[in-house]
Amino acid sequence: AQKVTQAQTEISVVEKEDVTLDCVYETRDTTYYLFWYKQPPSGELVFLIRRNSFDEQNEISGRYSWNFQKSTSSFNFTITASQVVDSAVYFCALRVDRGSTLGRLYFGRGTQLTVWP
């Protein structure tokens, strides 16, 4: 069975602080994909990053960085120098393209990030 756990329900920081959102996943498959999505108050899920299970290289995109560690089944997301516009719910998701679940995303419960000015 596939499962994604985001243990942090809510995080509050002050602008310019760094913040890390945790994501732990469970799967028995060796080929899988991990995603992060942002859901601002408008409600639309915005794709941030995809990582496949064979690529453990960390990635940096501007103020965003992702740390993928298969040894701990974690795919954590760090925002450096947070801004008020980063306030949103962030979802981590797992995808296993196999059989009848081809394409299905398994989402965590999300982490509500609030950045105060």
Added chain:
Amino acid sequence: EAGVAQSPRYKIIEKRQSVAFWCNPISGHATLYWYQQILGQGPKLLIQFQNNGVVDDSQLPKDRFSAERLKGVDSTLKIQPAKLEDSAVYLCASSLVRQGDEQFFGPGTRLTVL
């Protein structure tokens, strides 16, 4: 490039009534998904289409929910009759067919069942 379109954005109905949601995916995306997002939870897949065929509807409550994707483009999701626990945001997403491709989501329809 136009994104995924959904309508209506909001809907309020009473229990036992019927409701339908519409989705138009990104042009050229063969795969279309409907997700249900209950407040405080992550989205949960209800049904997945590839072109006009159903790939996965294992989590669709088929006694009251139905969906179709005629002509392999836009899609409708229907609830009949609605229950209080159906109050949620219904998200439509689309993607290309390749493995691991990201899904692009629409703005969602917020359904309130009174």
